[in-house]
Amino acid sequence: MSHYETIYEKVSETLCEAKDREPGSLSPEMTLPDLALDSLDYVELMVLAKREFNVTLETGMFLSRPFMTLSELCQLIEQEMAG
DSSP: OOHHHHHHHHHHHHHHHHTTOOTTOOOTTOBTGGGTOOHHHHHHHHHHHHHHHOOOOOHHHHHHOTTOBHHHHHHHHHHHHHO
């Protein structure tokens, strides 16, 4: 399993639990607004990135990219892990 796939799986699992959705009900093309995330959900994503991948996500990153897709979020985490 690639880094991206591992990241996507963890992020999707976290979001499905947070939003009470069925596992596998998300797609990489979904935007974060599509999921109706609240501030706690964003904090949970930041904690997940730090705990699982040792990557710090800043609040401003979400604010500067309001229509980020799940794929873009996972790619960003992957890039931060690499460098």
